[in-house]
Amino acid sequence: MERWRSERPGQIAEVEEWDRRKWERESPGGLSTVRDRLPDRRVVHYAHAVFLPGGVRESAVRPDQWSVDVWEFETDLYTDQVVRWNTVRWLGGEINVRASGTDEGAVAAAFAAACAQAVDQAKDPGKYGDCDER
Structure with missing residues (x-):
């Protein structure tokens, strides 16, 4: 988050935690959109x-x-x-x-x-x- 703020002053980044069920139900790509890396x-x-x-x-x-x-x-x-x-x-x-x-x-x-x-x-x-x- 600090790196985002330093490179994009004034732009807000939000982090929301989703459990597995929410990813499966609401994610556009399903569970496959979960990142396993930065x-x-x-x-x-x-x-x-x-x-x-x-x-x-x-x-x-x-x-x-x-x-x-x-x-x-x-x-x-x-x-x-x-x-x-x-x-x-x-x-x-x-x-x-x-x-x-x-x-x-x-x-x-x-x-x-x-x-x-x-x-x-x-x-x-x-x-x-x-x-x-x-």
Whole structure:
């Protein structure tokens, strides 16, 4: 608990003791969700950029890449992924690029590939099916 408080000031963690019957009846995964060890902490690496129509990169207020320590129970399975990335075209033609994962080198490589795809997508949206049909 002390470690949680030091890393997450202002966020409350509650501990509730359940007996075996309560785990069997009320736990989403049944008794199998009971941990037999402390959760792991992992470092997750992130990268983000936005490209304007035409392929010019928007100036960012935050850094392009950063890392965060997370507890494995805080996640939605992303701490188990070496890397994942995507590009999304927003209304107005901006391309949002995101990459994340547990391998810093893989995230950096995926981010570079995603940025290259975003520039191409911003310059030639029809190639990616992003053209408005009238």
